[in-house]
Amino acid sequence: MNNEQEAASGRRGRSKQGGAASRRAARTAAVHTSLPVLQRNLPLMEILSPESLEIVEANAEILLQEIGIEFRDEEALAIWKDAGADVQGSRVRFEKGMCRQFCQTLPSEFEQFARNRERNVIIGGKRTVFAPVYGPPFYRDFESGRRYATIEDFQNLVKLAYMLPALHHSGGTVCEPVDVPVNKRHLDMVYSHLRYSDKPIMGSVTAPERAQDTVDMLKIAFGEEFVDQNACSISLINANSPMVFDDTMLGALKVYARNNQACIVSPFIIAGAMSPVTPLGTMTQALAEALAGLAFTQLLRPGCPMVFGTFAASMSMQTGAPTFGTPEPAMVLLGMGQLARRLGVPFRSGGGLCASKTPDAQAAYETMNTLYPAVFGGVNFMLHAAGWLEGGLVSSPEKMILDADNLHMLQILQGGAATDENAQAMSGIREIEPGAHFLGTAHTQANFETAFYKSTYADSNSFEQWEAEGSREAFARANDIFKKMMATYQAPSIDPAIDEALRAFVDQKKGAEPDMNY
């Protein structure tokens, strides 16, 4: 096991840290256990031949040359002009290979630091980091139904993600706390992640000054110089497909890149509306958009860590509604993974995506139709891995619990099968005669406890027992688990001085301007 593997498996940490760091680590010791980042041992699922990948790459270069990308930000246009691109109005066109050339300084993998160093994650290579749902304005749970989300819901979802071992990351906007004014929301969100979890976090992107507030809060939590030298956040920069980066996204991207903080540069695409209706056409456009966005970050600060993102959904051609779990976006995901690996940049896609309104069978089927391609297609950072409902409009604690249970199983599967002497079990086979059973064998007894994954929510009892317990389906049972988890939640420790400084920052910022809802 090399250093990287150690870090990824969560085994690095205190032992390599000096006195102050060690004391700090002791103060932030984990209350709840967490899985190390998923390490992929099974082969990749790939869909395109090398020849087809070259076609997509060549077509993306044609797009960048002929049509170009709009950067709706004066400074960005000036930077591109200086870098030698063809800038006309807000349109930037790129010589063949130019974007790819600038992307050469992107790290192939990087470490994101968590407040608790044992929960640091390495993003890239054969690893997958699972992060919760991002962005829903609504919240649904089994008891209260569907409603606008609040800061209390937000904090509960942060606590839940903290407690679920398969979520390696605390995420960002796990729901929109719409009871907090828009211009102050990010302060409460970043504070909540830092206070109620100790896993790695995401930053605010809704305005450059909110991105700056995020960076300032990270500096309080991690130290000023430390933040400049290390990724202590990862933030989501969506392109406005087709072929546009708007000023809001570019403003936030500039803040993060200049502060050496990671971003995911993600074409967000409903295919057929925001890209061509075919998988290969969507891949071509998404590649071009990602290349231009990623290249831009390297003009701001060469070597700053970035992730190549793709989010693609299909749509109902009858109603225009986005659809999830269909095979065509899975094809896009698999192809984009191959393209990202050829570029040598960490890849983001996937998630427990679904159109279903509740965590029913539709939700689960659709979710798995993205999770499998994502986990086997080599996604390195998986946003929306748990808790997503209704096309991303709704966050659900029960869905988060159900998804996380399945993420845990996917992680075990990707670990591969043990092949040592105990796993071969010849001693067990020799213990019994044909027609006998293995339950009492020494081999079964010795391996009993750890042999099979124990689901947190699945009911494998008899029908009669299930009926006696009220014939409750998975959604209802997951609500029991949610309530029990909230009742037993214990916050991770935090240095009281840091906590006080964070609170003071939030209060000062909140007091400095009136409430606004844009």
Next chain:
Amino acid sequence: MNNEQEAASGRRGRSKQGGAASRRAARTAAVHTSLPVLQRNLPLMEILSPESLEIVEANAEILLQEIGIEFRDEEALAIWKDAGADVQGSRVRFEKGMCRQFCQTLPSEFEQFARNRERNVIIGGKRTVFAPVYGPPFYRDFESGRRYATIEDFQNLVKLAYMLPALHHSGGTVCEPVDVPVNKRHLDMVYSHLRYSDKPIMGSVTAPERAQDTVDMLKIAFGEEFVDQNACSISLINANSPMVFDDTMLGALKVYARNNQACIVSPFIIAGAMSPVTPLGTMTQALAEALAGLAFTQLLRPGCPMVFGTFAASMSMQTGAPTFGTPEPAMVLLGMGQLARRLGVPFRSGGGLCASKTPDAQAAYETMNTLYPAVFGGVNFMLHAAGWLEGGLVSSPEKMILDADNLHMLQILQGGAATDENAQAMSGIREIEPGAHFLGTAHTQANFETAFYKSTYADSNSFEQWEAEGSREAFARANDIFKKMMATYQAPSIDPAIDEALRAFVDQKKGAEPDMNY
């Protein structure tokens, strides 16, 4: 496209047939369309290295040599003795490599004939055949709840499987019609498959004479000589793990093998009870059992078509209940697929397995945790692909509909992404400007209809519309589809003379003995 591919894709048929056959085909013309057998274009999911596979193979040989397998049938023991095996009592031990040697005459793939030749399936190679659930004594639908299954339920499930395009096969005991006496049930079941479907079917295995009845009915439907020369049925022969084949199973197996009818020789294993608790130990035992069973068939009739089967579940170590959708049986499935391919024999495993009592989120998650490994692990014949609930105790039409929709999508995904000029969509990309949308482009318009898979059951409407329609979850909506399908079902045509002969056979057999319930 070679002949095999043509046959597998359903494009062979009438054009290659002579006059009589052509008239016959016209009489059995399909009312409902059916997908051709799945052709795998994506790479295989594999879990074991060649070195680990060799270890399992070597350990299986040790098991066959040292412990051996019980064959609880006098004739089988005599056959093994003649073949040179070491027979002591009912225990048969095999020299190293002996079983594998007898397996050399097994076909690597074979065609199973359907009453409608357009629905013939080739079993083996890069193909997967989806067949419905097999064996449940209970039936559950959304309206009537859970109860013992009847012959009417059986026929409805046959009709449903006939109408669902992703089910390539009519299956066998889609539920146990417990309102029909045990000793006459098989007659109604085989007749129902032949009458209400024209897809390939499975035969009865509950007694040698019932297997013979199946063969006799096939001879009526297909012609006597034709049946002797072609697989017109496939039947499920489970080993009594660990390491036993009982007289019932061997009795049926002998009938089918001698009549050149295909069987699946399947260790059916709850790991930890019926095999060692580790994946590698389970693979070792399952390989040994399958090798012995398959070798035996080749002593009966060399070259008769057989399938290497594996069914493995995990168990709750607390309650002893089987559990489904956990990662460990998926590992067994993937490894067994590799072992079957090394032996060069078609492979059966997988299915939409779950422990859940209803088609809820648990059912769907668990199902997908087996379907993905099965479809990507190279399963050639997938029993239980749709309709399974509650650990196989319950058949459900709604679950069949939900599963079949997802099988359809897996089949599309396995088809791979088109890469031709239309798929590259450069004309579409050139039609628009950055920030515009693709809906009105000529490229989108031209590809609109076929671009994305349209789910039969998934609701991607707005929350408001879904709520206005009664906030119904997937289980309830699938019941609507079931009722609509039953209302529009049209039986495939059948030669009236054949139908009459089949009915006469059933009546004669039923009249010849009293009702018995064993």
